[in-house]
Amino acid sequence: MQKAALPKGTRDFAPDVMRRRNFITDTIIHVYKKFGFQPIETPAMENLSTLLGKYGDEGDKLLFKILNSGDFLKKVSPEELNDADANSLGLKIAEKGLRYDLTIPFARFVVQHRNDILFPFRRYQIQPVWRADRPQKGRYREFWQCDADVIGTDSMIAEIDLIQIYSEVFDALGFDDYVLKINHRKLLEAVAITCEMDSNFRHLTVCIDKLDKIGWEGVETELATEFSHPSIEKLKTILINGKITTEFLNDLSAKLTASPSLDQALKDLREILGFISDIQLDVNMELDLSLARGLDYYTGCIFEAIIPESGIGSVSGGGRYDDLTGVFGMNDVSGVGISFGIDRLYDVMEHFGLFNELESSPVKLLLAHFDEKSRSACVKLARELRSMDISVQVYPDVKKIKKQLDYANKNHIPFVGVIGEDEIAAGSVQLKNMRNGEQVSVSQSKIGEALL
RNA sequence: GUGGUUGUAGUUCAGUUGGUUAGAACGCUUGAUUGUGGUUCAAGAGGUCGCCGGUUCAAGUCCGGUCUUCCACCCCA
Structure with a gap:
């Protein structure tokens, strides 16, 4: 007899779990619809060429690849089999992969259906994604993302809508304590220019993103592998407080070297803060200079939502990308989107005992x-x-x-x-x-x- | 990918320095009650101790490998 088992990091959902998961997705869909988003779905698998190179080196490693059908070794010579490293051999025997997120497939979708889409286009998408990570708390190899994106406009109205969505979704789910962190990649670029760290921008972002977790001393150590001491000291004077307020934006701009990046970032952020003040939006938002986000494709505002004391990193992330569709041959299309992780929302809600609905059967x-x-x-x-x-x-x-x-x-x-x-x-x-x-x-x- | 951790009944867990027939609670089945659930009582079923190999007179217990669980790092929802 064969043992009944599931691949590592995947789960079954029994009816009582599904009832709760559906409560989460129904809540989010309800809010998305109010803001004019329409649903789409894309296949679980994409061509590997669509996926590779979009999520950084780390992301490429975490892609699940699908073995070609039939005699998948036919095109591989014995020499290649012996010499090739796993990576290059992998590309010869697998040309499809499971999607890693919903954003890149969406960009592909937009390019492919550009003639049928009315821009600006707002879509939501709730589907599983797969990452060949090692499972741990709040981390699964198959998990569900709940995305909303606006593509085809660079208006900050899109950001404002997404921020309002955050506020409404967290309220509806029953979180009274959440933090929506916001930052701007171009503001980080301005910081990099000012500190002469723009030679390795990615390393800078990866390091300062850990400020919350490992403190300034830890960040300093990691920065030292790539950057000079004076640069790091300068960064410290800018970053040391981490969190900045509306007023601090003005002080900050005075500290930074003037650049088009800085101008753009300040313009965007001030516009957003202005709108929030205008509509008196009640949202627990923090401008956090140490928020960087690893995903390579973000170019403007970036978001991350965390639930304090939940024991889980973030329940949502997102940001603006200026040229995601460019790699697929459609240039100058700016978009912005967010993604809720249903599984993490579930874990956090359970952790705080927020599922209080009565046990009831759909059968009367x-x-x-x-x-x-x-x-x-x-x-x-x-x-x-x-x-x-x-x-x-x-x-x-x-x-x-x-x-x-x-x-x-x-x-x-x-x-x-x-x-x-x-x-x-x-x-x-x-x-x-x-x-x-x-x-x-x-x-x-x-x-x-x-x-x- | 790196480091650690876990695995015993359907479930949650005991199991002594290696030593007879591996236990408990809950759950399950049957009965008390042949037309009435929840509570109670009685009886019963259920385990290749994750898997493979090794040490030993003897392994749930020790050793190696492997898979799995959970956690940290990397990275991320």
Whole structure:
């Protein structure tokens, strides 16, 4: 016999888990729709060429590759088999991969359907993504992302909408404590220029992103592998406080070397802060200069949402990208998007006990019986009740009534209708309320009303 | 990819320095109750101790490998 098992980092979702997961996705979809986003879906697999090189070296390693069908070794010579490293050999025997996120497939989608899309285009997409990571707390190899993107405009109205979405989603899910962090890649570029660290911008962003986690001393150590001491000291005077306020933006600009990047970042951020103030949006947003985000394609505003004391990093991330579609041959299309991680939202909600909905069954009535004849009567009655849009289930086997009641009880089915010889003769049903145990005899023709 | 950690009944877990027939709770089945669930009581079923190999008179217990769980790093939802 074979052992029933799942690949590492993947999970089954039982009905009670699905009910909660659906609550999360329904909540998010409801908000997305209010802001005019429309759903799309894309395939689980993409061509590897679509995926590779979009998420940095680290991302490439984490892609699940799909072995070519048929004789996948046909195109590989014995010499290549011996000499090749795993990476280059992988490309010869696999030309498809599982998607790593929903943003790159969306960019591909936009380019491919450019003639059918009306820009600016707002889409939401809720599908699983796969990463060949090592699983740990809040990290799975298969997990669900819940994306919303606006593409085809560089207006900050898109950012403002996304910020409002954050506020509404967290409120609706019941989080009273969350932090929406925001920063701007071009502001970071200005910092890099000022500190003469623009030679290795990526290293800079990776380091300062860890400020929260490892503190300035840790960041300093990691920076030292690439940058000079004076540069690091200068960065310290800019970064040391990490979090900055609206007013601090002005002070900050005075510290930074003038550049087009700086101008753009300040313009965007001031516009956003202005809107938030105008509409008096109640959102717990922090401008955080140490927020960098590793994904390579971000070029403007970047977002990250965290739930303090949850034990899980971030539940959402996002940002603006100026040229995601460029690699697919469609230039100068700016977009901005966010992505909620359903699995992490679930874990955090469970951690704080935010799932407080009553245990209830989608089935309202179970019809119980004593023999094949009364069971037939149940099937007939069930059909009538369903035509009234009542969710009914007929117990399938002829078993003791005790067993059938027990089944209803364990499934939290609120009502049981018992039909036997006497009831058939009288055209009635014994309707039992499973919550309080009360039982009444009801005419079969009236049972629908009794339940509604 | 690096380091650590975990695995015993359906589930959560005990199991002494290696030593008879591996336990508990909950769950499950049956009965008390042949037309009535939840509570109670009684009885019963259920384990190749993750898998493979090694040490030993003897392995759930020690050793090696492997898979799995969880955690940290890297990175990220």
